[in-house]
Amino acid sequence: MKTAYNAYRCLAKDLDAYAMNPEMTMDIGSLHAGVSHEQDLMSSHSPHHSRNPGAALRIHQDLSVAPSRSAMVSSMASILDGGGGGGGGGEYRPELSLPLHHAMSMPCDTSPPGMSGTYTTLTPLQPLPPISTVSDKFHHPHHHHHHHHQRLSGNVSGSFTLMRDERTLPAMNNLYSPYHKDMSGMGQSLSPLGNGLGSIHSAQPTLHNYGHDKMLSSNFDAHTAMLSRGDQHLSRGLGGPAAGMMPHLNGMHAHPGHPPSHGPVLASNRDRPLSSSSSSCGAPGSGQLEEINTKEVAQRITAELKRYSIPQAIFAQRVLCRSQGTLSDLLRNPKPWSKLKSGRETFRRMWKWLQEPEFQRMSALRLAGKTSVQKKRAGPEQRQEQYTKEVASGFHGPAAANSSGHL
DNA sequence: TCCTAGTCAATAAT
DNA sequence: ATTATTGACTAGGA
Numbered sequence: 001m002k003t004a005y006n007a008y009r010c011l012a013k014d015l016d017a018y019a020m021n022p023e024m025t026m027d028i029g030s031l032h033a034g035v036s037h038e039q040d041l042m043s044s045h046s047p048h049h050s051r052n053p054g055a056a057l058r059i060h061q062d063l064s065v066a067p068s069r070s071a072m073v074s075s076m077a078s079i080l081d082g083g084g085g086g087g088g089g090g091e092y093r094p095e096l097s098l099p100l101h102h103a104m105s106m107p108c109d110t111s112p113p114g115m116s117g118t119y120t121t122l123t124p125l126q127p128l129p130p131i132s133t134v135s136d137k138f139h140h141p142h143h144h145h146h147h148h149h150q151r152l153s154g155n156v157s158g159s160f161t162l163m164r165d166e167r168t169l170p171a172m173n174n175l176y177s178p179y180h181k182d183m184s185g186m187g188q189s190l191s192p193l194g195n196g197l198g199s200i201h202s203a204q205p206t207l208h209n210y211g212h213d214k215m216l217s218s219n220f221d222a223h224t225a226m227l228s229r230g231d232q233h234l235s236r237g238l239g240g241p242a243a244g245m246m247p248h249l250n251g252m253h254a255h256p257g258h259p260p261s262h263g264p265v266l267a268s269n270r271d272r273p274l275s276s277s278s279s280s281c282g283a284p285g286s287g288q289l290e291e292i293n294t295k296e297v298a299q300r301i302t303a304e305l306k307r308y309s310i311p312q313a314i315f316a317q318r319v320l321c322r323s324q325g326t327l328s329d330l331l332r333n334p335k336p337w338s339k340l341k342s343g344r345e346t347f348r349r350m351w352k353w354l355q356e357p358e359f360q361r362m363s364a365l366r367l368a369g370k371t372s373v374q375k376k377r378a379g380p381e382q383r384q385e386q387y388t389k390e391v392a393s394g395f396h397g398p399a400a401a402n403s404s405g406h407l
Numbered sequence: 408t409c410c411t412a413g414t415c416a417a418t419a420a421t
Numbered sequence: 422a423t424t425a426t427t428g429a430c431t432a433g434g435a
Contacts (some may be wrong), residue, residue: 311423323415328425336411341433343413411434420425
């Protein structure tokens with residue numbers, strides 16, 4: 001069953017390139033090709049997973065998340081947990097996926113061999129760089145790392161509408177602060193040491209494309225919509241204003257002997273914007289060449305995960321295609337960009353995720369993992385309904401005020 | 408062949 | 422239930 005395991009991991013690095021490329025909308029055909037190729041490699045050598053035969057299963061479990069949280073957060077949660085652990089036949093195969101242009105499109109998924117027919121080319125289709133061009137220098141066209149192989153996803157079950165919706169509202173007041181706990185540790189004064197790190201610019205995706213049309217998305221659920229607009233401020237909050245409000249900087253994981261500043265990390269002296277990949281549409285390859293302030297990214301990711309109560313395991317697996325432990329480590333001890341090699345890929349993913357409009361973020365979370373196949377088991381499934389309801393009704397949370405006002 | 412970077416997965420700690 | 426640690430293991434490079 002290690003195979004299964006591998007699958008879940010998706011083609012991490014190599015595929016990344018595809019996934020990340022902003023313009024990515026290549027025909028799956030090509031993608032697919034690449035993948036299969038990967039698969040081969042994969043199968044030929046099985047990494048170290050031998051010790052844990054049940055890996056795949058485990059993961060599955062992880063996928064199931066906690067029940068509902070509260071307010072919009074709950075929606076998030078529901079998305080995450082989705083199908084619950086049921087894991088039927090050990091299948092992890094996500095179904096989703098279509099090539100959304102942005103990063104999250106296909107996190108790790110795979111496409112069933114038979115299904116190669118999904119090319120929802122919404123975007124113009126760019127020449128995508130060979131899989132790993134993304135990385136600066138390392139990465140061979142196909143470096144088969146340890147694991148990866150999965151088929152790309154052919155199903156379009158996701159929601160292609162997504163892209164259009166990204167209109168995130170620029171307006172984000174902190175109207176709803178029920179969730180204030182998150183930012184606690186963000187950048188601000190984390191390091192009195194003088195790292196100078198304090199600057200967390202918010203390079204938010206504000207520019208994505210606030211759509212002109214509010215929700216043409218007849219397709220997706222209300223909640224999605226809501227999610228999409230609901231969040232922006234968070235991100236921004238990190239940047240500046242928020243900083244001021246955080247009373248307890250150590251709130252998050254302050255450990256007695258362990259100041260937030262990860263010590264040696266230096267990459268912060270200069271306050272350069274993380275990566276200014278404006279993304280929207282620039283050059284094909286330009287998305288991830290920039291250097292990323294890993295520390296900052298780590299902090300932001302940490303904050304976002306907290307805000308939405310997204311467990312590391314989920315995020316790691318679905319968005320990063322990495323294990324929980326790995327993510328935890330990266331988050332706590334981010335290495336300076338300059339010292340990273342292949343690990344940059346992981347940070348790029350995180351960065352990308354941060355840049356995505358909420359709604360897309362969620363998609364990523366949602367998609368990547370579960371098999372929606374059996375979503376409905378006999379059990380009482382209220383979660384979904386509940387949040388749906390909430391949303392539908394216009395959502396009561398403070399956040400709603402914001403968004404509803406606008407709409 | 409040895410060293411490094413990156414991850415995993417099991418396990419400990421919260 | 423989540424997150425933090427850590428030993429093991431691999432691909433790549435020198």
